[in-house]
Amino acid sequence: MLEARLEQAQILKKVVEAIKDLVQDCNFDCNDGGIQLQAMDNSHVALVSMSLRSDGFSPFRCDRNIALGINLNSLMKVLRAAANEDILTLKAEDQPDSLNLTFESSQADRMSEYDIKLMDIDQEHLGIPETDYAANITLPSAEFQRICRDLSALSESVSIEATKEGVKFACSGDIGNGSVTLRPHTNVEDESKSTKIDLTEPVNLTFSLKYLVNFCKASSLSPTVSLCLSNEVPLLVEYKMEAGYLRFYLAPKIGEDE
Amino acid sequence: MASPRVFVLPAGDNDGDVAHTLLTFRHPNTAAPTRYLLHHPPATKDVDVDVDTPFLYEILKIANPVHGARSWLITPDIPPLDIPTDVVRDDDPIPEADEDAENPDADTEESKDDNDNDKEDAPNDKTSLVIKDAHLFITTPVDPLYLLLAHLSADKTSRNFLSLDDLLDGHPASATWSQILTRHPSSQKALAARLLLICDTVSAGDETMYRVNHDKLTNLLISRVEAVAKALPTSLTNHINRKLSKPLSAQAAVGTWKRQAPTNPTDGIINDKELEEEVLQETGESADTATGDTQDAADAQLRREASRLNLNEDESTSTPQPADDASVTQPPDAPEDLLPPPEIQYLASLTHAVQFMQSYLSPALYTALEKELHTRHPLDPLERYQEELKELRAAATAAMDMSMAHTKRTIEDLEGGVTKEEAEREKKRKKKEDDAKKSVGVRKLEKVNTRGMAKMTSFFKKKE
Numbered sequence: 001m002l003e004a005r006l007e008q009a010q011i012l013k014k015v016v017e018a019i020k021d022l023v024q025d026c027n028f029d030c031n032d033g034g035i036q037l038q039a040m041d042n043s044h045v046a047l048v049s050m051s052l053r054s055d056g057f058s059p060f061r062c063d064r065n066i067a068l069g070i071n072l073n074s075l076m077k078v079l080r081a082a083a084n085e086d087i088l089t090l091k092a093e094d095q096p097d098s099l100n101l102t103f104e105s106s107q108a109d110r111m112s113e114y115d116i117k118l119m120d121i122d123q124e125h126l127g128i129p130e131t132d133y134a135a136n137i138t139l140p141s142a143e144f145q146r147i148c149r150d151l152s153a154l155s156e157s158v159s160i161e162a163t164k165e166g167v168k169f170a171c172s173g174d175i176g177n178g179s180v181t182l183r184p185h186t187n188v189e190d191e192s193k194s195t196k197i198d199l200t201e202p203v204n205l206t207f208s209l210k211y212l213v214n215f216c217k218a219s220s221l222s223p224t225v226s227l228c229l230s231n232e233v234p235l236l237v238e239y240k241m242e243a244g245y246l247r248f249y250l251a252p253k254i255g256e257d258e
Numbered sequence: 259m260a261s262p263r264v265f266v267l268p269a270g271d272n273d274g275d276v277a278h279t280l281l282t283f284r285h286p287n288t289a290a291p292t293r294y295l296l297h298h299p300p301a302t303k304d305v306d307v308d309v310d311t312p313f314l315y316e317i318l319k320i321a322n323p324v325h326g327a328r329s330w331l332i333t334p335d336i337p338p339l340d341i342p343t344d345v346v347r348d349d350d351p352i353p354e355a356d357e358d359a360e361n362p363d364a365d366t367e368e369s370k371d372d373n374d375n376d377k378e379d380a381p382n383d384k385t386s387l388v389i390k391d392a393h394l395f396i397t398t399p400v401d402p403l404y405l406l407l408a409h410l411s412a413d414k415t416s417r418n419f420l421s422l423d424d425l426l427d428g429h430p431a432s433a434t435w436s437q438i439l440t441r442h443p444s445s446q447k448a449l450a451a452r453l454l455l456i457c458d459t460v461s462a463g464d465e466t467m468y469r470v471n472h473d474k475l476t477n478l479l480i481s482r483v484e485a486v487a488k489a490l491p492t493s494l495t496n497h498i499n500r501k502l503s504k505p506l507s508a509q510a511a512v513g514t515w516k517r518q519a520p521t522n523p524t525d526g527i528i529n530d531k532e533l534e535e536e537v538l539q540e541t542g543e544s545a546d547t548a549t550g551d552t553q554d555a556a557d558a559q560l561r562r563e564a565s566r567l568n569l570n571e572d573e574s575t576s577t578p579q580p581a582d583d584a585s586v587t588q589p590p591d592a593p594e595d596l597l598p599p600p601e602i603q604y605l606a607s608l609t610h611a612v613q614f615m616q617s618y619l620s621p622a623l624y625t626a627l628e629k630e631l632h633t634r635h636p637l638d639p640l641e642r643y644q645e646e647l648k649e650l651r652a653a654a655t656a657a658m659d660m661s662m663a664h665t666k667r668t669i670e671d672l673e674g675g676v677t678k679e680e681a682e683r684e685k686k687r688k689k690k691e692d693d694a695k696k697s698v699g700v701r702k703l704e705k706v707n708t709r710g711m712a713k714m715t716s717f718f719k720k721k722e
Contacts, residue, residue, distance in 0.1 A: 021699020042704050045711040047718070073697045126718035156707060210706040214699065234717050251717065253710040 002030050002066050002092040004057045009103060010084035011052070011221075015246060017079075018218035018239075019048050020072040022248075027121050028068040030092070034060065034244065038125055046211050047234070047249040049128065056243025066092055068099050069121035078114045092118075128249070133228035133236070135162035136198040139182060141225040141239065143195075145216035147180045152209040154178050157253055161204040162229060167197060171209070192223035203229045206253040212237070215248040262387070264330050265395045268297045268315060279441055281434050286404050287617050287624070293317055294405075295397045298442030312399030313445050314438075320394040330389040402445075403452050404618040405431075410456070410470040411623065419460050419467035422450055479615065479627050480634060486611035487604065498606045502598040502643070504650055598643060605640040 006012060019026075019039070026039035034057070037050040054060040082088060082103040091100040098115040105111070147169050151158050155173035162168075170179035187193040219225070221239045228236040234249040267278060278295055285292040295315040409429045420428070426435040438445055450466065456475040457468040490498075597603070612631055616624050655678075 020697050022703065024696050024700050040714050042700065043706070043708045043711075044713045044715065045708045047714045071695055073695060076697075125721045126714060127721045128718050208706055208708065208711065210703065214703060234714065249714065249717075251711040251714065254712070255710050 001061070001063055001094055002068075002090060002096075003059070003061045004030075004035065004054075004090045005059060006057055006088040006090070008084065009079070009082040009086040009088035011056070011241065012088060013079045013082060013084065014218070014221050015050055015052075016072055016076050018215075018221065018246060019050070020076050021217065022046060022048055022214055023072060025069065025071045025119065025121050027123050028070060029065065030062045030068065031065045032062050039123065040126075041211075045208075045251045046214075047126065047128075049247045049249070050244070052241070052244040056241070064094060066094065066096065067121075068092060068096065069119040070099065070116060071119065074116055078116055081112060081114065131228075131230065131233060131236075132200075133233075134199070134201045134230040135167075135203045135228070136196075137162060137167050137227040137229075138194070138196040138224055139167075139227070140193050140195070141216070141219040141222055143182070144225050144227070145219045148209060148212045148216050151178060151180070152213050156209055157206050158209050158212065159204060159206045160227070160229060160235075161202075162197065162199060163202045164197075164199060167195075167227075203231060205229055205231065205235065207235055207250055208253060211250050215250070218246050218248075221246055261391055262389050263391050263393065263395055264332075264389060265317075265397065267295075267397055268312075268399070277441075279437070281437065283405050283431050283434060284408075285617075286408060286620060294400065296438055296442060297397075298438075298445070313442055313448060314400050314402045314405075315397035316400040318396045318398060320396060329392050330387075332387040332389060334386065400618075401452065402449055403456065406453075407475075407623060408620045411472070411475070417469075419458075419462075419469045421462075421465045421467050422446065422453065425453075425468060476627065476630050479619075480631055483608060483611045483615060483627070483631060486614055487607035490607050490611065494610065495603070495607065498610060499597050499603060502602060502606055502647065504598075504647065602640055602643050605635060605637060608635055609637070609640070 019037075022041045023039040024042070026037055029036045029038075032054065034054040035050075035052045038047070040047045054062075078101055082101075083105060085107075086103040086105055089102045089104070091102070092098075096118055098117050100113065100115050102111060102113045148158070151169060151171045154175060154177065155171035158169050158171045160167065160169055166181050166183040168179055168181045171177060182195050184195050184197045186196075215237045218239045221241055224240070226236070226238045226240075228238070232252075234251050237248040237250070239246045278297055281294045281296050282291050283294055284290070295317055297313050297315055406425070406429065410425070426432055426439075429435055453468050455478050456470060458471045458474075459469075460467045598606070608631065612628055615627060619627060
């Protein structure tokens with residue numbers, strides 16, 4: 001059986017909020033290490049991988065591996081009933097038909113309880129190898145969100161060009177073209193507002209902006225975001241959490257450089 | 259104890275002294291043990307029963323329709339309130355049998371069959387009864403030949419002449435047969451009479467010996483199929499005809515714009531000739547023709563179709579052709595015009611009728627019968643007709659799409675098919691339902707142009 005108590009309901013809320021527009025149904029794989037999730041979007045060009053380690057919960061108990069097949073839209077409906085500061089507890093049996101969620105308000109004496117019906121989802125897991133990317137860019141997540149939003153007004157796709165001088169997001173569309181260039185800099189007061197570029201070789205790849213905008217919904221999870229690029233492999237967009245991560249992978253657009 | 263069940267039993271003689279015994283035989287088609295009802299005079303009486311009186315009955319379980327009665331309410335004949343008899347919600351109330359719920363589980367339980375006289379006795383019994391099992395068990399006479407056939411036509415038995423006793427002795431269910439003969443002695447005569455129909459006989463002393471004659475057997479079976487085909491229930495013939503009738507739209511289309519469509523000139527000539535002939539016929543015949551239908555090109559088209567099928571264009575066909583009526587509009591409820599020719603109807607009925615025989619014959623016998631039936635009544639005209647019909651329907655659908663959009667609904671409702679429109683709507687509905695589960699974002703993302711983007715599976719390999 002699974003019993004996992006999360007001090008802050010907002011963590012799960014934000015995770016689900018971030019991926020529910022990418023994936024419709026998916027399995028939450030629970031084991032003694034925590035809760036993991038891996039799913040692709042309907043077009044299979046993007047992949048989301050989430051991990052909440054068991055130490056992020058207090059307590060966390062999972063006797064045997066359980067896959068909770070959930071419609072994320074339904075889960076979101078229930079999670080909206082939770083306040084950000086509520087204590088959230090997930091409960092499921094070993095062969096569960098439903099997932100039980102309770103929200104406890106720490107201030108008021110209020111406890112709400114919901115059950116979500118589960119479904120059988122036949123999902124295959126992809127093995128994602130550890131990759132040494134040619135470019136590792138860390139920037140404030142709000143900055144990345146803004147760039148994606150601004151450029152998506154002009155075009156469907158953006159080219160991300162990482163050089164020693166900086167990283168350039170450029171696009172061109174029917175009404176014209178535009179670009180945003182970030183140079184690496186360090187903010188002494190607030191580390192999270194720095195932009196860092198680790199480069200082994202220059203990269204220039206093109207990606208669908210609609211997908212990137214979608215990934216940016218996870219911005220509230222973390223003040224910074226890492227973009228990892230290499231030629232011929234998917235872009236990795238990673239949001240680190242206190243006890244886990246939310247990673248998005250997106251296939252580059254090839255042969256469409258106009 | 260088993261719960262009571264409702265049976266409709268064969269009526270007894272006037273004195274009502276009749277007993278029933280349940281017997282078990284292997285089902286002639288499925289070989290599964292099946293219960294049959296032996297209807298026989300009680301042992302105390304020695305009645306000489308007519309050879310033609312059926313004595314063996316099969317038990318048919320009538321399943322209650324999903325929305326029909328779920329249980330039986332059995333009430334005395336004179337209920338305290340004036341409740342109509344159809345409280346059981348059966349289309350065909352069965353007055354006597356209602357009171358006669360038997361326990362069929364006791365294999366040889368004998369029970370009195372009540373007859374019409376029982377109505378007078380019933381008021382004494384004021385208790386009502388609700389029976390949970392809403393099935394109705396109907397017993398119908400069955401020809402004992404069917405139970406014997408498999409045995410008769412087996413290699414071993416069919417080679418030699420055998421006496422009736424030996425025949426029954428050799429039968430796998432010989433014990434049951436001897437039970438029949440002891441309980442109902444005169445059934446032996448009846449059996450012998452039935453056997454005569456399908457067997458060659460030799461007399462050996464005062465005993466008659468039987469050997470199955472396959473020609474006789476086939477003749478008998480085919481004559482049965484033909485009889486069934488002629489006596490199919492109206493609901494079934496209607497169903498067959500509906501399936502085979504020409505599309506209503508074909509008629510309408512022919513009646514309206516299709517006439518202007520380029521047609522084969524030869525067709526027109528035949529058409530005219532036929533019309534004239536039919537007019538002559540019409541004047542020659544008296545006005546006793548019952549279905550005074552409007553004559554128009556559609557009818558002529560039908561006849562033309564029939565004659566093209568090399569069918570004998572019998573002048574006694576039911577639709578007369580009054581040529582004076584020039585009205586083109588057809589009453590939508592005149593499907594007689596669209597019925598297939600009687601020859602075709604008969605062939606279709608035969609193919610349906612032979613299917614009924616399937617449950618009484620072993621598979622081998624059934625295939626043989628089917629084959630023989632088709633050599634005697636070749637199916638070619640029916641097949642050709644169906645081909646023709648297919649084309650006609652396709653043409654009608656095409657015509658309708660262009661010109662009859664506003665009448666589509668009624669026509670297709672009458673023809674009882676699933677329309678393209680409906681299928682499309684169904685598809686849309688399903689898609690909508692599917693979409694309802696997706697979030698707006700997922701739906702939006704599906705529309706994103708993913709040209710030039712490789713699938714994730716081409717980068718990451720599946721985990722074992």
